[in-house]
Amino acid sequence: MKKTVAIAGNTGPKVRSDCEIALELKSEGDIKIELTSKVKVLYGESIKKLITEILNFFEVKHASVKIDDSGALPFVIAARMESAVKQLIDTDLEFLPEFLKENNYTSTRDRFRFSRLYLPGNAPGLMINAGLHSADGIILDLEDSVAPEKKDEARILVRNALRQINFCGAERMVRINQGKRGLEDLHFVIPQNVNLVLLPKCESADSIKEVEETIAGIKKKFNLENQVFLMPIIESALGIENSYEIARGSENVVAMAIGLEDYTADLGVSRTLEGTESFYARTRIIVAAKAAGIQPIDSVFSDVADMEALKQNVRVSKSLGFEGMGCIHPRQIPVIKQGFAPDDTEIEKSKKIVLAFETAKRDGLGVVALGSKMIDPPVVARAQKTIGLAIRLGILSSDWINESQPVD
Amino acid sequence: MPTKTVINAAGRSVPLEINGRSVIPFKGVGKHKPDGRKYSPPIPVCYDYPDDGNKVVSSLEEALRKCGLKDGMTISTHHHMRDGDLISNKIFEIASALGIKDLIWFPSASFPCNDPIIKYLDDGTINRIEGSMNGPLGRYVSEGRMKGTAVLRSHGGRVQAIQDGEVIIDIAVLAAPTADSFGNAKGTGGTSACGVIGYAKADYMYASKVIVVTDNLIELPCFPMEIEGNYVDYVVVVDKIGIPEKIVSGTTQVTRSPDRLLIAEMTASFLEKSGILKDGVTMQAGAGGTSLAIAVFVHEILKKKGWKSKFGFGGSTKYMVKMLEEGQMGFILDAQAFDLDSVKSIENNPNHVPYSVFNAYNYHSKGNLTSMMDIMILGATEVDLNFNGNVVTHSDGYLLHGIGGWQNCLHARNVILPIPLFRDRIPVIVDEVTTLCGPGELIDVIITERGIAINPLRKDLIERVKGTGLPLKTLRELKDEAEKICGIPQKPQFEDEIVAVIKWVDGTVIDVVRKIKAG
Numbered sequence: 001m002k003k004t005v006a007i008a009g010n011t012g013p014k015v016r017s018d019c020e021i022a023l024e025l026k027s028e029g030d031i032k033i034e035l036t037s038k039v040k041v042l043y044g045e046s047i048k049k050l051i052t053e054i055l056n057f058f059e060v061k062h063a064s065v066k067i068d069d070s071g072a073l074p075f076v077i078a079a080r081m082e083s084a085v086k087q088l089i090d091t092d093l094e095f096l097p098e099f100l101k102e103n104n105y106t107s108t109r110d111r112f113r114f115s116r117l118y119l120p121g122n123a124p125g126l127m128i129n130a131g132l133h134s135a136d137g138i139i140l141d142l143e144d145s146v147a148p149e150k151k152d153e154a155r156i157l158v159r160n161a162l163r164q165i166n167f168c169g170a171e172r173m174v175r176i177n178q179g180k181r182g183l184e185d186l187h188f189v190i191p192q193n194v195n196l197v198l199l200p201k202c203e204s205a206d207s208i209k210e211v212e213e214t215i216a217g218i219k220k221k222f223n224l225e226n227q228v229f230l231m232p233i234i235e236s237a238l239g240i241e242n243s244y245e246i247a248r249g250s251e252n253v254v255a256m257a258i259g260l261e262d263y264t265a266d267l268g269v270s271r272t273l274e275g276t277e278s279f280y281a282r283t284r285i286i287v288a289a290k291a292a293g294i295q296p297i298d299s300v301f302s303d304v305a306d307m308e309a310l311k312q313n314v315r316v317s318k319s320l321g322f323e324g325m326g327c328i329h330p331r332q333i334p335v336i337k338q339g340f341a342p343d344d345t346e347i348e349k350s351k352k353i354v355l356a357f358e359t360a361k362r363d364g365l366g367v368v369a370l371g372s373k374m375i376d377p378p379v380v381a382r383a384q385k386t387i388g389l390a391i392r393l394g395i396l397s398s399d400w401i402n403e404s405q406p407v408d
Numbered sequence: 409m410p411t412k413t414v415i416n417a418a419g420r421s422v423p424l425e426i427n428g429r430s431v432i433p434f435k436g437v438g439k440h441k442p443d444g445r446k447y448s449p450p451i452p453v454c455y456d457y458p459d460d461g462n463k464v465v466s467s468l469e470e471a472l473r474k475c476g477l478k479d480g481m482t483i484s485t486h487h488h489m490r491d492g493d494l495i496s497n498k499i500f501e502i503a504s505a506l507g508i509k510d511l512i513w514f515p516s517a518s519f520p521c522n523d524p525i526i527k528y529l530d531d532g533t534i535n536r537i538e539g540s541m542n543g544p545l546g547r548y549v550s551e552g553r554m555k556g557t558a559v560l561r562s563h564g565g566r567v568q569a570i571q572d573g574e575v576i577i578d579i580a581v582l583a584a585p586t587a588d589s590f591g592n593a594k595g596t597g598g599t600s601a602c603g604v605i606g607y608a609k610a611d612y613m614y615a616s617k618v619i620v621v622t623d624n625l626i627e628l629p630c631f632p633m634e635i636e637g638n639y640v641d642y643v644v645v646v647d648k649i650g651i652p653e654k655i656v657s658g659t660t661q662v663t664r665s666p667d668r669l670l671i672a673e674m675t676a677s678f679l680e681k682s683g684i685l686k687d688g689v690t691m692q693a694g695a696g697g698t699s700l701a702i703a704v705f706v707h708e709i710l711k712k713k714g715w716k717s718k719f720g721f722g723g724s725t726k727y728m729v730k731m732l733e734e735g736q737m738g739f740i741l742d743a744q745a746f747d748l749d750s751v752k753s754i755e756n757n758p759n760h761v762p763y764s765v766f767n768a769y770n771y772h773s774k775g776n777l778t779s780m781m782d783i784m785i786l787g788a789t790e791v792d793l794n795f796n797g798n799v800v801t802h803s804d805g806y807l808l809h810g811i812g813g814w815q816n817c818l819h820a821r822n823v824i825l826p827i828p829l830f831r832d833r834i835p836v837i838v839d840e841v842t843t844l845c846g847p848g849e850l851i852d853v854i855i856t857e858r859g860i861a862i863n864p865l866r867k868d869l870i871e872r873v874k875g876t877g878l879p880l881k882t883l884r885e886l887k888d889e890a891e892k893i894c895g896i897p898q899k900p901q902f903e904d905e906i907v908a909v910i911k912w913v914d915g916t917v918i919d920v921v922r923k924i925k926a927g
Binding site for chain 2: 132
């Protein structure tokens with residue numbers, strides 16, 4: 001017998017900004033809507049109107065709907081309703097909320113990716129204000145943070161979130177699932193102006209190509225122009241061995257991350273704070289990424305309460321050559337950003353070196369010297385890189401050279 | 409019966425009579441100047457009290473009987489036992505068993521532990537509550553189920569009402585963590601220590617009869633006494649006046665919500681960049697998670713700059729105590745201790761000084777401590793486009809909170825409301841507040857996670873933060889932003905019936921709460 005009852009969404013004492021919708025298809029009678037909501041006085045009518053509109057859209061004529069709402073925004077209610085409908089009815093229709101025009105921005109290959117905030121793909125409460133915390137990127141996660149039985153509804157929620165939530169300039173990222181499900185995920189998110197797709201547990205360049213082709217197909221079908229960058233996540237010994245090929249798997253690969261929980265599990269060792277067990281993997285990733293001209297990105301730091309340990313972790317990460325790190329809590333963002341940005345001492349030292357270099361160039365000297373010390377060309381190059389970074393981050397004025405005292 | 413109403417100076421329709429007594433409509437801030445003299449309680453004669461000073465009687469029931477408990481009396485309690493209060497409900501349990509009717513409960517605040525009071529409202533023991541009504545009690549009132557009309561006052565307004573004789577307390581039943589047989593009592597010591605019992609001051613001074621209830625009777629003298637035995641009629645010893653872990657939080661906690669932390673960070677940054685935070689600053693912040701986070705951020709700024717706050721006004725918390733102990737605060741003047749660290753600090757630190765709301769908040773007195781404060785951090789359930797604030801009802805029209813010290817604190821130099829722009833889809837900034845509790849002219853800055861709005865009346869502040877990079881917006885812009893995300897809410901529907909009145913700090917009626925329309 002065909003299923004006639006479906007439940008989508010979340011409810012419970014700790015759930016906020018979400019709703020659970022129970023839909024029962026009937027063979028006759030009107031649409032019946034039963035609403036329990038803490039915002040019933042304020043939004044009861046508009047919730048019922050929205051539900052009716054969605055049922056009409058999917059041509060459901062006889063049904064009873066029970067909504068247990070904890071203050072879900074309209075795009076969340078719409079996603080839950082659509083998920084419930086799609087459990088019972090085969091349809092390719094999508095009930096799309098308005099795409100906010102402010103979400104129509106693009107990204108660039110070499111933008112900073114110091115901090116990227118993970119958001120569980122089925123938890124709308126965490127998404128709404130995520131953009132306010134100034135992360136470089138925001139990841140709507142369809143993979144590990146979503147329970148297997150919630151994967152389908154998370155896709156629809158993430159799709160709606162990409163249309164309706166303003167992430168305030170953060171790079172718009174989605175982590176898809178592995179394999180076939182991941183390729184299906186792309187159909188939901190690519191048309192929503194996603195800037196970057198994260199590919200979990202990546203082990204070969206082939207899987208990059210597969211994703212690349214699927215994305216190209218979707219873009220062609222919808223006539224989309226937006227560029228979609230890729231960030232493979234390496235989480236296994238095999239992935240580490242193939243990391244250089246993966247990094248060069250497509251010209252759209254702009255960064256490569258390491259996922260240490262799965263990697264250490266693959267090795268059968270425990271993950272420690274010192275990270276000795278993953279030292280080789282991390283440095284290997286860094287070398288592979290740099291060789292391929294992309295950004296190496298470190299794993300997340302999971303103790304959200306310990307900011308000191310995070311700071312220390314970022315320090316090590318930066319010293320190894322990583323150019324960013326994942327965040328699982330917004331409070332980690334400023335610590336990570338600050339950690340990867342050049343500090344005052346570095347900037348001051350670099351300024352002196354660059355000034356000495358400029359002075360030597362002006363005076364036609366072949367050798368750059370700072371005091372009694374000779375400065376090698378790679379040192380100058382590194383200093384120039386640091387200065388460039390400081391200017392782009394707004395820590396240093398682009399006209400700093402004219403604002404500085406000349407070196408004698 | 410239709411009530412005669414007029415439009416008050418705030419544009420609100422308010423009655424001229426409540427519970428059979430005439431009241432004065434709000435006239436504007438600082439406009440009402442009462443004449444006459446303060447209320448005086450009856451003159452007692454010490455001949456009527458035991459020569460040996462021992463006023464201990466066998467039970468609360470005996471004490472109430474001896475005080476002449478009868479129909480229609482006003483019974484006052486303080487809220488220092490907070491959510492661990494075991495005495496207030498007991499009073500009405502006794503009264504109900506005695507068949508007493510139509511009492512007026514006059515607490516300085518109520519807590520979820522007082523929800524059983526509903527039983528005594530239902531059976532007619534209590535006619536009405538004049539105090540705060542939270543949660544189920546608020547709902548009860550909003551649904552029009554309370555016999556009399558509720559009266560909500562600020563902490564200072566309550567003191568003013570007692571002092572001016574608007575409320576005549578027949579019997580004050582005052583829980584005391586430590587007391588002696590003469591009735592001297594204090595907030596420290598014993599197993600139910602709450603630190604201070606400053607809210608009891610007006611009650612014991614002005615009530616006709618005073619009962620001190622303690623679970624820690626010590627030899628005379630109980631020192632330093634906050635309640636003076638000369639005002640006390642009877643002392644009752646019980647097993648427990650409160651549940652210790654609910655009297656004070658073991659520990660108050662900074663919010664973990666990233667959005668609230670962001671608001672707190674923006675608030676601290678605003679205080680610093682506007683120059684409000686400076687060496688010698690005076691300040692007050694509550695015990696809510698966001699306020700605590702602000703205290704932590706402010707503490708960091710003070711340390712970084714080598715500044716020191718002259719004094720802070722409590723409700724104290726461990727975060728304030730830390731400022732005191734680490735040298736970034738000179739004194740804590742304290743009306744209530746919110747956590748165990750604060751209670752300990754009051755016991756041990758001479759610079760942590762008990763201070764009653766009678767001194768701090770009473771508008772009909774010769775000075776107002778809050779007007780000396782540079783920084784006042786407050787909350788609100790709603791703020792409207794004219795900066796008017798609501799703290800008692802939610803946007804759905806239900807009465808859900810007391811006023812606390814909120815109205816009194818509006819007299820500070822810089823009143824700052826750090827509030828989320830919406831809570832679970834409920835926008836905080838509205839066209840017009842559901843219930844007016846504080847006039848916008850006294851509210852200076854609204855800080856939300858999506859921007860900061862400064863009251864146009866504060867041209868000085870607007871000038872001072874120019875070019876600081878703070879995200880300044882108008883309230884209308886913030887409201888539009890919230891409504892774009894949440895949708896435009898419907899309005900709650902009310903009956904004409906007035907279920908509660910809101911008093912301003914001077915005893916005038918600033919607004920009313922009407923019965924929710926069933927549906």
